[in-house]
Amino acid sequence: MDKVRMSKESPKIDVTVNEIAERMERLETQLAFQEDTIAELNDLITEQNRELQKLHKHMILMVERVQQLDDDQKDAPIDERPPHY
Template sequence: MTDIADRLEALETRVAFQDHTIDELNATITAQWRQIDMLTRKLGTIVEQVRSGVHIADPSSEPPPPHY
């Protein structure tokens, strides 16, 4: 009988660990999707700025860095 109880306890422990891991993975994926959504919106804004002709600084008009 203790063999079955030990096996059941081992299974319950494994399931609890897996549930914890699944919760952590879900939180990570949710955070990544939020970041992807934010980056997608920022990229869309940049694309619109480029398409609308917003002036982007010409690198040749900027002074050289101090090490030149």
């Protein structure tokens, strides 16, 4: 088997080409899984952002409705007697 050796100034490292290939394969596999995870997380964030925008629009509508109800209450006479009195 082919061995990779460092220069005399560096510590001796005996690593076969097969070991390097195995490490590379493991790293490439790990990278592929990480890329898939990132893509899934990106899709999830995009979906959550859409949902958040929808909820924000609904909240604005509800605030407007509450303000309208409040305005309607202010326009109504406070202590008006019913017509049968």
